[in-house]
Amino acid sequence: MKVVRALWDSWEDGAVIRDVDTGRYLDRSRLHHINFHGSRFAVRGPSITPRPPQGQPVVAVLAHGVADYRFAAQAADIVYVTPQDIDDARAVVTRLQAAQEQVGRPGPPLKIFADLLVLLDESWPAAADRRARWDELAGEPLTSDAEIFVGSPAVLAERLARWRAVGLDGFRLRPGSAADDLVAISRGLVPELRNQGLLPRVHEGATRATLRERLGLGRPANRYAA
Amino acid sequence: MTSSEPKPRKKQVILAAGFPHGSPWIAWSDPESRSQIDFSSISYAAQAAEAGKFDFFMLAEALRQREHKGEFYDLEISGRHHGLTVLTALAAVTDHIGLVTTSSSTYNEPYELARQLSTLDHLSGGRAGWNIVTTSDPQSGVNFRRGGYLPHEQRYERAREFVAAARTLWDSWPVEAVVGGQESGRFRGDPAAGSYRHRGGQFDISGRFSLPTSPQRYPLLIQAGDSADGRQFAIDTVDVVFSMYADPQAGRAFHADIRARAIAAGRDPRSIRILPGSQCILGDSVADARERSRVIARQQITPQNAIARLEQVWGRDLSGYDPDGPVPPVLASDEPGAPRYAGYTAGGRQPPAIAREWYERAQRKGLTIRELIIDVTLRHTFLGTPSQVAEQIDEAVQSDAADGYVLTGHTTSVGLDEFVKTVVPELQERGVFRTEYTGTTLRENLGLPAPAGPAPAGWEEPGEPDRG
Numbered sequence: 001m002k003v004v005r006a007l008w009d010s011w012e013d014g015a016v017i018r019d020v021d022t023g024r025y026l027d028r029s030r031l032h033h034i035n036f037h038g039s040r041f042a043v044r045g046p047s048i049t050p051r052p053p054q055g056q057p058v059v060a061v062l063a064h065g066v067a068d069y070r071f072a073a074q075a076a077d078i079v080y081v082t083p084q085d086i087d088d089a090r091a092v093v094t095r096l097q098a099a100q101e102q103v104g105r106p107g108p109p110l111k112i113f114a115d116l117l118v119l120l121d122e123s124w125p126a127a128a129d130r131r132a133r134w135d136e137l138a139g140e141p142l143t144s145d146a147e148i149f150v151g152s153p154a155v156l157a158e159r160l161a162r163w164r165a166v167g168l169d170g171f172r173l174r175p176g177s178a179a180d181d182l183v184a185i186s187r188g189l190v191p192e193l194r195n196q197g198l199l200p201r202v203h204e205g206a207t208r209a210t211l212r213e214r215l216g217l218g219r220p221a222n223r224y225a226a
Numbered sequence: 227m228t229s230s231e232p233k234p235r236k237k238q239v240i241l242a243a244g245f246p247h248g249s250p251w252i253a254w255s256d257p258e259s260r261s262q263i264d265f266s267s268i269s270y271a272a273q274a275a276e277a278g279k280f281d282f283f284m285l286a287e288a289l290r291q292r293e294h295k296g297e298f299y300d301l302e303i304s305g306r307h308h309g310l311t312v313l314t315a316l317a318a319v320t321d322h323i324g325l326v327t328t329s330s331s332t333y334n335e336p337y338e339l340a341r342q343l344s345t346l347d348h349l350s351g352g353r354a355g356w357n358i359v360t361t362s363d364p365q366s367g368v369n370f371r372r373g374g375y376l377p378h379e380q381r382y383e384r385a386r387e388f389v390a391a392a393r394t395l396w397d398s399w400p401v402e403a404v405v406g407g408q409e410s411g412r413f414r415g416d417p418a419a420g421s422y423r424h425r426g427g428q429f430d431i432s433g434r435f436s437l438p439t440s441p442q443r444y445p446l447l448i449q450a451g452d453s454a455d456g457r458q459f460a461i462d463t464v465d466v467v468f469s470m471y472a473d474p475q476a477g478r479a480f481h482a483d484i485r486a487r488a489i490a491a492g493r494d495p496r497s498i499r500i501l502p503g504s505q506c507i508l509g510d511s512v513a514d515a516r517e518r519s520r521v522i523a524r525q526q527i528t529p530q531n532a533i534a535r536l537e538q539v540w541g542r543d544l545s546g547y548d549p550d551g552p553v554p555p556v557l558a559s560d561e562p563g564a565p566r567y568a569g570y571t572a573g574g575r576q577p578p579a580i581a582r583e584w585y586e587r588a589q590r591k592g593l594t595i596r597e598l599i600i601d602v603t604l605r606h607t608f609l610g611t612p613s614q615v616a617e618q619i620d621e622a623v624q625s626d627a628a629d630g631y632v633l634t635g636h637t638t639s640v641g642l643d644e645f646v647k648t649v650v651p652e653l654q655e656r657g658v659f660r661t662e663y664t665g666t667t668l669r670e671n672l673g674l675p676a677p678a679g680p681a682p683a684g685w686e687e688p689g690e691p692d693r694g
Contacts, residue, residue, distance in 0.1 A: 018254060018255065023301050023528040023529065023531060024300045024530075025302060025303050026304060027300070042368075043368070043369055044368035045369065046291050046298075048289065048290060048291050048304075048305065048306055049263075049307055050305040
C-alpha cells in the first residue's frame with residue numbers, strides 16, 4: 001500500500017501544462033520518482049497515469065483480528081469488521097481505536113463498517129423459511145464470517161441504528177441473494193433508514209460527489225507538493 | 227466481354243482507429259486536441275470510429291514515464307490509462323467495434339492477463355483483441371517486481387510461451403461446461419471445468435481458470451515486432467500484424483516477406499492480416515493537403531522535439547544545434563557501446579547504426595534536423611482530397627501493400643472525424659468497405675475463422691515428456 005499510495009501521488013495536480021511557446025506538454029518538476037525500496041518491492045516510478053480525481057482512491061480492507069486491525073489502521077480508509085453482536089461491535093471499535101493510536105495513524109480516523117449477511121422478507125417467518133430452504137438445498141447450514149440477519153427491513157433498520165450508536169460509521173450489507181435481498185434493501189430498508197433519519201433523504205451533491213466526499217474524507221494533499 | 231458475369235468482389239479494406247496517448251503523432255498544441263485521460267474524449271473517439279464502421283479501436287501502451295537526459299521527457303503528450311480497464315468501459319458504450327489492448331508479455335502474468343482479456347471478450351460480446359508487445363527495456367523494468375528485465379533474446383521465448391499458456395487457460399472450460407440449471411442443481415456440468423496445467427521454461431502454473439470460454443474463445447491476436455524474431459513470432463502466433471510499412475512500396479515488400487514466411491511455416495498466408503500504422507491528411511486539393519501536412523508535421527515535431535529526438539539516437543547533447551540547420555555528423559566517439567540516453571531501437575538495430583542511416587538520409591535528401599525527424603518519424607501516407615485518399619487506400623490494398631490501416635488522427639479524440647465523414651463514404655462507394663457490420667465478433671468482421679479450440683497435445687516444452 002505504501003508503494004501504491006506513493007504512485008498515486010507521483011503526478012502532482014496540474015502537471016499537464018500544454019505550454020505551446022516552450023513546446024512543453026508537462027511541467028516535469030511536478031512528476032516524481034518514488035524510488036521505493038522495500039523487502040518485497042523495488043519501484044522507481046512515477047506512475048504513467050496522472051493523479052486521479054480523488055487524489056487517493058478509497059482503500060478498504062476486511063479485518064478479522066488485531067493484526068488485520070493494525071494493517072487497516074496503517075493503510076486503509078475503510079475497515080470492514082464482522083461483529084457477532086452489539087457487545088462485540090463495541091469491543092471491535094475499541095480495539096480499532098487502540099490500533100490507530102498504536103500505529104500513529106496520520107489523517108482522518110478509519111471509517112468502521114460492520115459486515116452483515118442479510119436475508120430480508122416482509123416478516124421473520126418468511127425470511128427464516130428461505131434460509132431453511134437454502135440449508136436444505138445446500139445440504140448444510142448457511143454460515144458466514146459475518147453475522148447473519150434474518151428478518152424484516154424494519155427490524156434490520158432498528159438493529160443498524162443500535163449498532164451505529166456504539167461507534168460504527170456504516171455497514172456493508174451482503175445480500176443473501178442478489179435477486180431478492182438487493183431489491184429488499186433498496187425498496188424496503190432504505191426507506192426505513194430514511195424515516196429514522198439514518199440516511200439523508202437525498203444525497204447531498206449526489207450528482208457529482210466523489211466517493212471520498214460522500215464518506216466525508218476530503219481530498220488528501222499530495223506528499224510531493226511543495 | 228463477360229459483362230453478364232458478376233464482377234468478382236474486391237478485396238475489402240480493414241480500418242482500425244489508433245488512440246496513441248504518448249506519441250509525436252499527436253499534435254497536442256492544436257486547440258482541437260482533447261484530453262487523452264477524460265473518458266468522454268476516449269468514448270467519443272471510439273463511438274466516432276464505430277459510426278465509421280471501423281473494424282477495431284486500439285489503445286497503445288507504455289509502462290513507464292519516458293525520460294531524456296536524466297529528466298522526465300516533457301515535449302510530447304504523456305500520461306495514459308491502463309488499456310484493458312478503459313476498453314472494458316468502452317464495451318458498455320459501443321456495440322460493434324473491436325476493442326484492442328496493447329499489453330506486455332514481459333510484465334504481465336498469463337493467468338492475470340488471460341482472465342482480463344476473457345472478461346473483455348465476455349463483456350463486449352466477442353470484440354476483444356490483444357496487441358502483444360515484448361517490452362524488454364530496463365526503464366520499464368524498474369517499475370516492476372521482476373526488478374531487472376528479461377534478456378532481450380528471451381523476450382520472444384517468453385511471449386511464445388505466454389500465448390501458449392493463455393490459450394491453455396482459454397481452452398480450459400469445455401463449451402458445454404456451464405449448465406446453470408435450477409433442476410440439475412449444478413452450475414458446472416463438468417466438475418473439472420477450468421482445470422489446467424502449463425509447464426515450460428518460463429511458466430509452471432496449474433489450477434482452475436475462473437471464467438468460461440468467451441465468445442471468440444481467443445481474443446484477436448496482434449503483434450508489431452519488426453525484427454526477424456518478431457516476424458517469425460507473428461507467423462507462428464497471431465492473426466494481425468501491425469506494421470510500420472505504410473509506404474505502399476515498402477508495404478508490398480513486407481507483405482511478400484510475411485507471405486513467404488507463412489508458406490515456409492505451412493500456414494495459409496490468407497489467414498494473416500497486415501495493417502500498417504498511418505495518417506491521412508485531407509484537403510480541398512493535393513496542394514492544399516500538402517500544405518496541411520507541412521503545417522501539421524511542424525505541430526507534431528516542434529523545434530525542441532526535433533533536437534531531443536535526434537539526441538536520443540545520436541546519444542549526446544545537441545542542444546547547441548539549430549533545428550532548422552544541417553544534421554550533425556555521427557562522431558567516432560558515438561560509436562562504441564551504450565548510448566548515454568534512453569535507448570532508441572528500431573527493428574532490433576541500435577542507435578549508432580540508426581544514426582549513421584539517418585545521417586546518410588539527411589545528406590541524400592538535403593534535410594535539416596527538423597525535416598529529418600519529420601521524415602523518419604511521421605507517416606502522412608495518404609494525401610489529397612477524400613476521393614483521392616480513398617483511391618490511394620483502395621489501390622494500396624488491392625495491390626497487397628496492406629490489408630488495411632491502423633489510422634490515427636493528429637488530434638486526440640476528434641482526429642478521425644473528417645476521415646469518417648468524407649473518406650469512408652468514398653470507400654463504401656468503391657465497394658471496398660462495409661456499410662454495416664455483418665459479423666457479431668471482431669474475428670467475424672475481419673473474415674477470420676473461429677479458433678479451432680484445444681490443440682490435441684497442448685503445449686509441450688521440447689524435451690519435456692512430463693505433461694502432468
